[in-house]
Amino acid sequence: MKKYIVTALAVVSSVCAIAGEKPTSGVMFDASKGVAGSVSMPNGKIVNYTAYTKLYYVTNVEDSTYQYMNVFVPDGADQSTPIFMPNYVGGYMAAKPQSVNAGDASGRALAEGYVVAIPGVRGRNSVVTNADGESVYTGRAPKALLDLKAAVRYLRHFDKEMPGDAEKIITNGTSAGGAMSALLGATGNNPVYEEYLKEMGAANERDDIFAAVCFCPITDLDHADAAYEWLYGCTNNVTRHLSDEQAEVSKELASQYPAYLNSLNLKKADGTLLTSDNYLDYLKELLMKSAQEAKDYGATIPDSIGFAFSGMPQFIAPVNGGMRGDGRPALRPERSAKSQGEYITDLDLERYLNYVVSMTPLKTPPAFDSKGVAGNNASGENEEFGDENGSSVNFTDYSLQKSTGNEDAQVDSRIKTAVKLMNPMNFISAPNTTVAQHWYIRHGAIDRDTAFPVPINLATKLQNEGKDVNFKLAWNRPHSGDYALNEMFEWIKSLLDKP
The missing domain is CATH 3.40.50.1820 (Alpha/Beta hydrolase fold, catalytic domain)
Known part of the structure; x- marks a missing residue:
């Protein structure tokens, strides 16, 4: 020895x-x-x-x-x-x-x-x-x-x-x-x-x-600020407390996102074109599927966070499967699981988003390109696109214009190139x-570190390109990784077992 x-x-x-x-x-x-x-x-x-x-x-x-x-x-x-x-x-x-x-x-x-x-x-x-x-x-x-x-x-x-x-x-x-x-x-x-x-x-x-x-x-950092405010703007007057300047930034960013979302030409599995008009319904479907799977495996889903229940399905319920989540909601259910009914049939999305915000407070707008905007300090992403001298820089035209007060300011070509090279949606x-060919993507159902559309768009674009994508908004998971490893390694094994 x-x-x-x-x-x-x-x-x-x-x-x-x-x-x-x-x-x-x-x-x-x-x-x-x-x-x-x-x-x-x-x-x-x-x-x-x-x-x-x-x-x-x-x-x-x-x-x-x-x-x-x-x-x-x-x-x-x-x-x-x-x-x-x-x-x-x-x-x-x-x-x-x-x-x-x-x-x-x-x-x-x-x-x-x-x-x-x-x-x-x-x-x-x-x-x-x-x-x-x-x-x-x-x-x-x-x-x-x-x-x-x-x-x-x-x-x-x-x-x-x-x-x-x-x-x-x-x-x-x-x-x-x-x-x-x-x-x-x-x-x-x-x-x-x-x-x-x-x-x-x-x-x-x-x-x-x-x-x-x-x-x-x-x-998708160049669109992440807009996605964040488009999704979470509904919480501004309830659980999120912004200054007048921050509220204006939130409103302006939110208004930018529909055009980008529509430009992606994403489609659901059934071929339905996803637009800013029906996208939130798609998000509801994904969250309901996540909650239903957790409920099927014994999780308690509080009435108070926006879900509706019935003894009979009003849509085709997800096939039972997946792994039991170990996260539990912080709120107590208002009714017993038995009285709720077996099936989740609807979701008040605004109520649910306020629940997410109550679990972990939101970032102030802009969430990512924050340097010098609405009184915010530089973020890690501002450093990421800086130079070898250690600078922190704005990497979107919007934030650069806000931070400098110059409505015509444009991010320089070096930064634009770096931003492009760091966004998988471009490739x-x-x-x-x-x-x-094979993708396993997880984002927690209470993870607010980026907006839900960011991982959803990634998964959906890959699916539209014919890739094998295993995607889930993992029930009641915060920002975290390397969980449900049994499920993950079963997925890996299934790929390797294929001829």
Whole structure:
């Protein structure tokens, strides 16, 4: 036992010693550098693995704290084993490469027998000091996405040398990390990223993926402010308290959203065109389906939050299925479940939205591009689109005009390009792009970190393009990820079992 520990430490120490060094002859992988390890799962199962750490996925390493990957290969894995690639991006901030965690999807994936690849990712807060002693921000948009694309290319480059099937990469992320997972799924091989990746020294390989798992993706940022006010404006005079200036901003933003929504030309599964006139009815259907499924599995649905019940269905009730949610409403039901009736037949959407707001207060308008508007400070998204000097910038024309008082102000081309590159909605139907075929998208039914239309539009556009999409507004879930893992990994297994 002592001999094994000394050997393992020797390998790790040698790796750590080159943490700040840059590969000089292309990305590298040495199969002899693996270190044995194990993780104990919550059910007591011990999963043994071989770890390959400090795998730099580009040759021009700008930030050695983040631009590498750790790969964990469970015993029994071979070249045909799928690769689960989670990222730990949150708030568009940097994320260091991690070890597998028994408490989240990475540990569960390892226990399921999948190779787990965890890349580090630069973010809006990652900084290095240059030769002149100046701080340089290394991770402003679209750097995080580029890092993840480079990691995918690395896995493909060493597909024959490393266990795991690079044609079966399944990404996973939550919040801004959910957006990153969505971007990886939506932008595969699009040539607009190629020059950036060449400059980084990424492997000359494809960067499309097999499947994307996206929990509460914070995306479509250039339209997210308008979506937020269009949906939640009905709460302004009830549970949301705004200044006169904020109320005016809310009204103006809300008025912008219908035109964008209509421009998407989204369709329901039955072919019905979704417009600003019928969209809220579509949202009601999705929320009713979520609540019905939870009710079928024993959840208590309060009358007080807007649902109507009947002993007989007034529409075709969802097929029973899915996983029991462990979240419970904060409000007590006014009547017993028996007197409510088995079926949810309607929803007062405005009442329900006020319930959501009562659980977690809304962001003040604008929710995302807030810098200098209506007395708001800069948001994380304002930093995300800043430059290497650490600036925070407005990234929509509306907020720039409001913050400067110049009605003709326009966001400059650099920022507009970064915003475009960070929105998966721009690429799902783009030419010369390999969009992932399989998608698992979850957004909590009480998650107000972005408006419901943002993930709904993403899922619906993918469905309209013929992709396999498993989408749900998870009942009574706040902003969170890596939940209902039994359901999630059953979905993954169902993909892999297909011929």
